[in-house]
Amino acid sequence: MYKIAVDVMGSDDAPVCELSGIKLALEELTHIKVIAFGKKEEIEAYGLKHERLEYVYTDDKIIGTDDATTAFRLKKSASMIMAIQAVKDKKADAVVSAGNTGAYITAGLFMLGRIKGIRRPALATLFPTATKGKYFVFADLGAVVDATPEILNQTGIVGTQLAKIMLNIEHPKVGLLNIGEEDKKGTTLYVETNKLLRENHKVDFIGNIEPRYIMDGRANVIVADGFTGNIALKSYEGMQQTITTVLKREIMKSFGTKIGGLLIKPALKELKATLDYEGIGGAVLAGVKSPLIKAHGTTTSFQFSSAIKIATTFLEKDLVGEITKVLEKDTDK
Amino acid sequence: MYKIAVDVMGSDDAPVCELSGIKLALEELTHIKVIAFGKKEEIEAYGLKHERLEYVYTDDKIIGTDDATTAFRLKKSASMIMAIQAVKDKKADAVVSAGNTGAYITAGLFMLGRIKGIRRPALATLFPTATKGKYFVFADLGAVVDATPEILNQTGIVGTQLAKIMLNIEHPKVGLLNIGEEDKKGTTLYVETNKLLRENHKVDFIGNIEPRYIMDGRANVIVADGFTGNIALKSYEGMQQTITTVLKREIMKSFGTKIGGLLIKPALKELKATLDYEGIGGAVLAGVKSPLIKAHGTTTSFQFSSAIKIATTFLEKDLVGEITKVLEKDTDK
Structure with missing residues (x-):
């Protein structure tokens, strides 16, 4: 039985999305328990009860404007921090939150600690390709903003383990x-990173890839520093959002295009399903001593349940153990 | 009468696109002369003649695989290099090419030299917003890969002059x-760049902007280092390409969506027109002593004529003089 600590106060629509996500996850995964951290009145208003669900009530929570580097010291009784603390205290095996990314990954890093040999954990997610259902691991998306070649080289190793599992x-x-x-x-x-990856026997490095080609799926793992990875991610999102806005606006301009818009709905739905990497549920801070999953701030119930599932998969397939093992094999380098 | 030196061997479809672009430009702009550099047989096969068009024949050309840093020393008789040399020798006022970007901007920088006070010229283009016909200046897109805060701060100043003119x-x-x-x-x-821009009296700095928001048009100039700017640019292109591919594929899947696809054609055309920053014609290496315009390798005739028009505008509005003037005013900083 795996125990997942869940901060239910993090998302834009907290705690409703989190609690309905927990419900979905508990129904599907019969080998997990959830410990949910959040505000008593709001949780009771929702009224979810389950034999494998336990609540820990707290009034405090991390908000979007909290300083990433000090929040976990100043707000020890915040739901997010208490959820991480539960993992640290071995009361839970993994943690899930949709809250303030900076505060969450900083707290996770400091409170849970790095796997032995890890220089800096990377934030990784699955990202879509043009082929529906085909994804690649994209890391780092923002955990390490000022990176070094050695950190990026290691992100290649960690990304490889993530791709094997995910x-x-x-x-x-x-x-x-x-x-x-x-x-x-x-x-x-x-x-310099290219050189290190070329010499790295632990990864199957196929070379540099331009951002316009990563979505054709030629690589299963794309390595970037946290700044560049985040810029690329938000550029993709920006263009997707712009195209959606402009296309909707133009389709509404005439009767003919409106009818056309109705007729291509199945195609638009498939497009959305193909590019919807948020359906994946969350990003993982890979390299800390226990699985730490970040769900999107605008998460839906389904996405949040998917984040809990990812945490469970990492426990089942022992992500932390696999990373530890591959880092220990430094002799075959 | 402005004289534009044009390398007609650079594009994927050279010299046809270049020559038909020159034809369009000469018809529209009666106050320019063009000196075209390229291969005699191919130019004669196309057969364009004009009283304000002069040819300089050369068999040599820069190709895509030529090394950016040495090409201009090794291939002095290449059409691109001779076109730049014509500007250096004061036989022409500006230069346009669709060839190898790295070789072109390196040669331009070394052969034409920097405007006094410029640390490193930036590659800039107009980039679209969600509003049709509304653009912003995006720089640097790849001229300076390892930048410094001082270089980026100056790109803010140069970008401001470009936005005023363009x-x-x-x-x-x-x-x-x-x-x-x-x-x-x-x-x-x-x-560090943010700090310098905040203190810089020569620019109206409105702060950091995430890549997902730049296309809403809140800024007229977006500053980035050449590596990050190029990553963002290619990420936008990648997502646009992916969406086009997937949408086409899905629309072709059923009779209904095919009909819908036909009906929304006007909307798709407007979408393309809105996002088509290549219609702008080219990027400019801002900070060298004469206007140097890079047309896209996949340029059309129309786009290439537009690149010649941009070169002409920079001469008319004295881009180089304006940049020189604003840099001289270092006392009011």
Whole structure:
């Protein structure tokens, strides 16, 4: 029986999305228990009860404007911090929250600690390709903003373990996000990282990949530093959002295009399903001593249940143990 | 009469696109002369003649795989290099090419030299917003890969001059591309740049802007280092391409969606027109002593003529003089 600590106060629609997500997860996964941390009145108003669900009440919570680096010291009784503390105290095996990303990953890093040998944990998620249901692991999306070649090289190793577990691929192909394919392209950081990845026997490195090609699925893992990865992620989101806005506006402009818009609805639905990486449920801070899952702030119930499922999968397939093992094998490098 | 030196061997469809683009430009702009550099047989096969068009024949050309840093020394008789040389020798006032970007901007920088006070020229283009016909200046897109805060701060100044000239805006708003809006967000490079831009009296700095919001048009100039700017640009392109591919595929899947696809054609056309920043014609290497315009490798005739028009506008409005003037005013800083 795996125990998942869940902060139910983090999302934009907390605690409703979290609690209905927990309900879905408990129904589907009969081998998990959930300890939910949040405000008593709001939780009781929702009224979810389950034999494998336990509540810990707290009035305090981390908010969006809380300082990432000090929140966990100043707000020890916040739901997010108490959920992480439960994992630290071995009362739970993994933690899930949709709250303030900076505060969450900083608290997770400091409170849970790094796996031995990990320089800096990376924030990773599955990202979609043009083929529906085909994803790749994208890391780092913002945990390490000022990275080094050594950190990025290790992100390649950790990303490989994530792809094995999340995508069931035995030998994941690893690409380095860059502005050109040639090994010498990019900043000094990227030129040096390329060299290290070329020499790294623990990853199947296929070279630099430009952002316009990562969605064709040629790599199973895309490595970037946290700043660049976050810029790319938000650029994809920006263009997707812009296209949606403009297309909707233009379709509403005439009778003919409105009818056309109705007729292509199945195609638009498939497009959305193909690109909807948020359906994946969450990102993982890979490299800390217990699975820490970040759900999107705008999470739906379904996405939140999916985040709990990811936490469960990492426990079942022993993500932390696998990362530990591959880092220990430093002799075969 | 402005004289534009044009390399007609650079594009994927050279010299046809270039020559038909020159034809369009000469017809529209009666106050320009063009000196075209390229291969005699291919130019004669196309057969364009005009009283304000002069040819300089050369068999040599820069190709995509030529090394950016050495091409201009090794291939002095290449059409691109001879076109730049014509500007250097005061035989022409500006230069346009669709060839190898790296080789072109490196050659342009070394052969034409920097405007006094410019640390490193930036590659800038107009980029679309969700509002059709509304653009912003996006720089740097790849000229300076390892930047410093001082270089980025100056890109803010140069970008402001570009926005004044290209967008006819008297007081352009400048934003810094970043992963969050708070001043302390991003890498050390971005935190330091934010500080310098805040103190810079020559720009109207409105703060950090995330990539997902730049297309709403809140800033007239977006500043980034060449690596990050290029990553963002290619991420936008990647998502646009992916959405186009998936949507086409899904629309072709059933009779109903096919009919719908036909009906929404006007909307799709408007979408394309809104996002089509390539219609702008080219990017400019801002900060060298004469206007240097890079047309897209996949340029159309129309786009190429537009690149020649941009070169002409920069001459008319004295881009180089304006940049020189604003940099000289270092006392009011």
